[in-house]
Amino acid sequence: MSANSAFITLKNVEKIYPNGEKAVYNFNLDIERNEFIVIVGPSGCGKSTTLRMIAGLEDISAGEIYMEDELLNFKPCKDRKMAIVFQSYALYPQMNVFNNIAFPLTINKYPAPIVNSLLSACDEVKKLLGETDWHTLTAALANVMRNKGSKDDKEERIATIFELSIDGAKLLYDFCAKSASDDQPSEDVKGVWLERIRINETAELEKVAQSGIKLNERFCEVDDDGYEKTQVRKLTNYEIKKKVYETAEKLDLTAYLDKLPKELSGGQMQRVALGRAIIKNVPVFLMDEPLSNLDAKLRLTMRSEIVKLHNKINATTIYVTHDQTEAMTMASRIVVMSRGFIQQIGTPEEVYNSPSNLFVARFIGSPSMNLFDMKFDRKGMRLKHGDVSIPMDKKFVARYDEFYKGKIADFQGILENFDAQAREKVLKIMSATGESLSDKKVKKKENIFVKIKEKLDKKKNGADEVPKEKLISESKLEELKNRLHTDGALTVGIRPERIRIEKVQAGKKYNGCFITKPTICELLGGEYSVHFDFCDKDVVARFDAKSLITTNDDIAVSFSLEDTYVFDPITCDVIKELG
Amino acid sequence: MLTRLTDKPKKTLSKSERTIRKEKTVxxxxxxxxxxxxxxxxxxxxxxxxxxxxxxxxxxxxxxxxxxxxxLAHYKSFLSADSDAKIFYWLGNSLWSTLLHVGLTVLLDLLTAYVLVFLNFKGKEKFVKLLYLWMAVPGVIGTAPMFAIFAAIRNGLEISSDAGSYAYIFFWIVMPGVSGIFNMLLMRNFFLSIPRDIVDSARSDGASNFKIFTKIIVPLARSTIMLIVLFTFTGSWNSLNWPQLIFSGEAQKWWTVTIGLTKFTDSQAAAAATGVAMATSVFAMLPIIIVFLFTQSKMIDGLASTGIKA
Amino acid sequence: MNNLELMQREMRKSKRRKNAVGYALLAPYVLIFLFFSVIPCLMGFVFSFMQYNPIDSSKNMFVGFYNYAHLFDFTNSVSLKFWKSFATMFLFDIVMVPTLIIIPLTLAYLINLHPPGYKFYRAVIYLPSVISVSVMGIVFSKLFAGDELGFFNALFGTNIKWLSGKPFENDILRWVVIFIASVWWQTGTNFVILSGALRNVPKSLYEACEMDGGSRLQGILHVTLPNIKSSVGICLFNTLIGYLGLYGQPYVLHAVENSIDQEIVSPMMFIQYYLKNASFVNMTGYICAAAIVFGLIVMVFGTIERKVMGERKRTDKYSAAYKQSKQDVEWGLSLKGPAQDIQSVGGANNVNSIN
Structure with missing residues (x-):
């Protein structure tokens, strides 16, 4: 399968605001059908902006978005076959739940076959009269007609009871209204009705034949090749009602159809927003932090509800959140973003076990990965911090050298030709390390004089100014070069669950373990989160709560080399992964 | 190819940005x-x-x-010492009566709103309900009888001195409206929005009601106070109906500016003195314009917010 | 006395003290309120049933409904003036009040697009609202003076007699001037309130509407208008009540050849005229009656406005319809009989289905 066959493709998508600020850099992603993509990252990382570009609410400054090989960049929102759920739900406050859900159906036109309503109605009623016992039929009809309600209500009821279309129901209603109000009409009346149907049908068929329209067996207009012609029309009230009831049932909202949004709880409002989205029957769902406004418990239930819904309607979902737990539990693939750059794309398992840089390692996982600094003792082939030392193997040394040689080459390339692309490369590295360009000045109140002065100053200094990124990359290059011959500082990481803790028992020997006392023991229920100091950092590990542990107990801490990660603090890239 | 290091990424306008531009232009x-x-x-x-x-x-x-x-002749005509134009008396009258009215209104509103929100006593809610209901009663019903009462009491008091008359008249200019319901309820609404925790923690620190009032509530209410000041000021300065009734038959020196200026539209003769009329108006408008220029943002934002909250 | 009773006594005492403090501090407001707001209304009610003379109390006497009967006696020239003034004001208001909602709303909508310099425009449009009606009168009576010295006449070389004519007969031009002047003078207030309301409409609602497929116009219909409804209601109420009490504008922009006293074109002017003039002091009771009748009419209008702009009564119709439809489906299935296969949805049903 070629790459272009992905359902949705984002190619080099970028967003630049009118004031020059760039929010999204070079976003590339292929999305297959039925995936549940979660874009996750801290606030301000550009995830919402990306989602809005996909939706069409923001203009795309550069790059393309394709859906089934069709360019979406200039398509207006409503033509993109997408539905969106906002963080604030954005329910229309003056409409009740029914009307909120029905809104997309009421203002849009949908394609439908052109049906000859008279002929199809006649056919339906004929079939009904043939299949149903006359007396049962008339008793039911009499019941409906007797109740109070408008003509439309009664026609809709007839349609629901006898499973007719609204046209068939209208015809049947017409017959009932015109016949004598008799509870037990005789079979003759049936004959009268059938006769009337026959007359109507013949007249209509003649008219159709005269006008040259061709109809198929379902009374839809067809063109010369036998394909049904379609028209774009508004849905009838009955059709809308049926769909809304269906959707409300799916989301358990049938008790709230008359309520206004201000009378609903957060979870209910959220479901209404979902309902408004799924009733559109579109293949793509976009969600912008929909659970952020809910309380913790509700968030848990809604998380699974959303995924269940996604599976039930076979949607393709793109979900934005800042909560890594949501990302891990809901996604089929995760996109981690920071400061406008993609940090990593992968399945939850990949992103958790094989983070590509320090940012992803820190962001994903709760509690977060333990990180501490160690020095690489090349001669001794080990990592040292104080009296703790972790022996490394030759493979690691080789990888270490390879890594830094590669990085040095990268930076040399950047500095050689410091163009806009190079600048962005440096910004990308800084998005992972967390460094910022300058201390941002506090935004002053807009003062025309200050603005003019700034503009004049810029013009003076413009050409001579060396961009800060260049300075940063130069200093980084220096540091990288040093790594090759000195003992560099590295960041070592290990996930809490991979640290082995044993309570020290008198008399047992613990070789290769680090003996210490915990600083805090937090009981979570089934297990403890045990904190202790290690390499001058607070490290967390798990301990089964089957046995008690307190801060007075001595613990023996150990972990194996395979369970650790090693990161380079200069670029924050991963040097060594698991294993 | 060397590109400028400070190159900003090029931006081309897309369709929706163009629509926004068009709208802004129109x-x-x-x-x-x-x-x-x-x-x-x-x-x-x-x-x-x-x-x-x-x-x-x-x-x-x-x-x-x-x-x-x-x-500058027209201005000189009433600014010079020997003119008999009374503009300065009018400005003086308007100024002190308006300031007094505003001051009393603000104080009374602060006090009453505080009592209604932070003190508890029997019948509090009923009173507030009564105020809301009373807002529906049009003020016009009270104008005629209030004037009658004014005249009757004056008659009864038999004031002989000029000073006494002046004081009596201005009592009836300043006082009505001090108990305006809308402003008081505005203040009350604001007080209701103050989190109880602040007051409770002050109480538990031992602060008396008076201290809480002066040190906590009043500073917080600054913006609402400002709003009430601005609108009461302009309302009082510009009021026409009631002062006109009260001043009918009194010496012109006692008039307020707004009443005084109606001289220029009342009679043909006065109207013909276009230059003087304009100059007097400009001069009379100055205080209000000055107040407006300094506070217009606050005024506009405050007015906009009353429409939303109510 | 045991401890429980002592405690209860203490509680009651402290409660009484609290009440006393509350009443004492509330007293200033209550007193002023009673004296200047409540008592005049009550007294007005009383006076309306009397022939009342504030100066010469010997002339007072109780006359029952005489004043009211007099008021509704259309052959009486004074009463006729009252009703004619009412009619004139009412006609003017029908034109004026909607204008003072539509124009500010349009301007507010435009200014919310934040064109360059919008803060300045906002201030300029609002400025006239803070100047007094007498200044407005001076300016506009000169702008629209009937002779060639009037600004408008001089500018266009016309000789239109703007501020002239007899009320109820041929002073339509004067009302045009009053109309223009009132728009200039009072657009600002509603403009500011409505622009605040427009700004308060959440942006995400517009985006939701856009995503649902709504056009610009549909956005205005379904998002903008419903969300500013309460503010429009407030503006409408204030403007309506304000213009029912129309006084200042026709007063300062009166026809030049008439004395003001000849032009009683609104009920407020009627009341004001007869109160001001000492020679009518005997009619105080009658004026009070007129004021009360007028006040009641104003209250009726206010109530109508509140009802119209208020929240619609809500029904249960959708829940009920849903329940009904569920029952109907079951009923329909039962009619087919137990032998029927449940999954056979009538073929006719699918003909019109939309995919």
Missing amino acids: SFVVLFIVTILWMLPLIYMVGTSFKSDYDLQTNPSGLFPSAGQWT
Whole structure:
């Protein structure tokens, strides 16, 4: 399968605001059908902006978005076959739940076959009269007609009871209204009705034949090749009602159809927003932090509800959140973003076990990965911090050298030709390390004089100014070069669950373990989160709560080399992964 | 190829950005024209006040005096010491009566709203309900009888001195409206929005009601106070109906500015003195304009917010 | 006395003290309120049933409904003036009040697009609202003076007699001037309130509407208008009540050849005229009656406005319809009989289905 066959493709998508600020850099992603993509990252990382570009609410400054090989960049929102759920739900406050859900159906036109309503109605009623016992039929009809309600209500009821279309129901209603109000009409009346149907049908068929329209067996207009012609029309009230009831049932909202949004709880409002989205029957769902406004418990239930819904309607979902737990539990693939750059794309398992840089390692996982600094003792082939030392193997040394040689080459390339692309490369590295360009000045109140002065100053200094990124990359290059011959500082990481803790028992020997006392023991229920100091950092590990542990107990801490990660603090890239 | 290091990424406008541009242009054009038209009457007023009498006759359609026809004569006519124009008396009357009215209103509103929100006593809620209901009663029902009461009490008191009369009249200018319901409820609404925790923690620290009132509530209410000050000030300064009733038959020296200016529209003769009329108006408008210029943002934002909360 | 009773006594005492403090501090407001707001209304009610003379109390006497009967006696020239003034004001209001909602709303909509310099426009449009009606009168009576010295006449070389004519007969031009002046003078207030309301409409609602497929116009219909409804209601109420009490504008912009006293074109002017003039002091009771009748009419209008702009009564119709439809489906299935296969949805049903 070629790459272009992905359902949705984002190619080099970028967003630049009118004031020059760039929010999204070079976003590339292929999305297959039925995936549940979660874009996750801290606030301000550009995830919402990306989602809005996909939706069409923001203009795309550069790059393309394709859906089934069709360019979406200039398509207006409503033509993109997408539905969106906002963080604030954005329910229309003056409409009740029914009307909120029905809104997309009421203002849009949908394609439908052109049906000859008279002929199809006649056919339906004929079939009904043939299949149903006359007396049962008339008793039911009499019941409906007797109740109070408008003509439309009664026609809709007839349609629901006898499973007719609204046209068939209208015809049947017409017959009932015109016949004598008799509870037990005789079979003759049936004959009268059938006769009337026959007359109507013949007249209509003649008219159709005269006008040259061709109809198929379902009374839809067809063109010369036998394909049904379609028209774009508004849905009838009955059709809308049926769909809304269906959707409300799916989301358990049938008790709230008359309520206004201000009378609903957060979870209910959220479901209404979902309902408004799924009733559109579109293949793509976009969600912008929909659970952020809910309380913790509700968030848990809604998380699974959303995924269940996604599976039930076979949607393709793109979900934005800042909560890594949501990302891990809901996604089929995760996109981690920071400061406008993609940090990593992968399945939850990949992103958790094989983070590509320090940012992803820190962001994903709760509690977060333990990180501490160690020095690489090349001669001794080990990592040292104080009296703790972790022996490394030759493979690691080789990888270490390879890594830094590669990085040095990268930076040399950047500095050689410091163009806009190079600048962005440096910004990308800084998005992972967390460094910022300058201390941002506090935004002053807009003062025309200050603005003019700034503009004049810029013009003076413009050409001579060396961009800060260049300075940063130069200093980084220096540091990288040093790594090759000195003992560099590295960041070592290990996930809490991979640290082995044993309570020290008198008399047992613990070789290769680090003996210490915990600083805090937090009981979570089934297990403890045990904190202790290690390499001058607070490290967390798990301990089964089957046995008690307190801060007075001595613990023996150990972990194996395979369970650790090693990161380079200069670029924050991963040097060594698991294993 | 060396690109400039400080190159900003090129931006081309997309369709929706273009629509926004178009809208802004249309609204800019419309509003610009509207604003110019809006400013015309006031520009005319100021310009005419500087026109010489000759210019008034020969150049009535000019917004500004023609060359060489600028004059301060109209201003001099009431600013000079020997004129018998009473503009200064009017300004003085308006100024002190308005300030007093505003001050009393604010104090009374602060006090009453505080009592209604932070103190508990029997019948509190019923009283508030009564106030809300009373807001529906149009003020016009009370004008005539209030005037009758005014006249009757005056008759009964048999005030002989001028000073006494003046004091009596201005009592009836300043006091009605101090208990305006809308302003008090505005203040009360604001107090209701203050989190109880602040007051409770002050109480538990041992602060008396008075201390809580002065040190906590009043500073917080600054913006609402400002709002009430602004609107009460303009309302009182500009009021026409009631002062006109009260001042009928009294010496002109006692009038407020707004009443005094109606002289220029009342009679034909006064109306003919266009220059003087304009100059007097400009001068009389100054206090309000000054207040407006300094506070217009706050005024506008405050007014906008009353529409939302209510 | 045991401890429980002592405690209860203490509680009651402290409660009484609290009440006393509350009443004492509330007293200033209550007193002023009673004296200047409540008592005049009550007294007005009383006076309306009397022939009342505030100066010469010997002339007072109780006359029952005489004043009211007099008021509704259309052959009486004074009463006729009252009703004619009512009619004139009412006609003017029908034109004026909607204008003072539509124009500010349009301007508010435009200014919310934030064109360059919008803060300045906002201030300029609002400025006239803070100047007094007498200044407005001076300016506009000169702008629209009937002779060739009037600004408008001089500018366009016309000789239109703007501020002239007899009320109820031929002073339509004067009302045009009053109309223009009122728009200039009072657009600002509603403009500011409505622009605040427009700004308060959440942006995400517009985006939701856009995503649902709504056009610009549909956005205005379904998002903007419903969300500013309460503010429009407030503006409408204030403007309506304000213009029912129309006084200042026709007063300062009166026809030049008439004395003001000849032009009673609104009920407020009627009341004001007869109160001011000492020679009518005997009619105080009658005026009070007129004021009360007028006040009641104003209250009726206010109530109508509140009802119209208020929240619609809500029904249960959708829940009920849903329940009904569920029952109907079951009923329909039962009619087919137990032998029927449940999954056979009538073929006719699918003909019109939309996919």
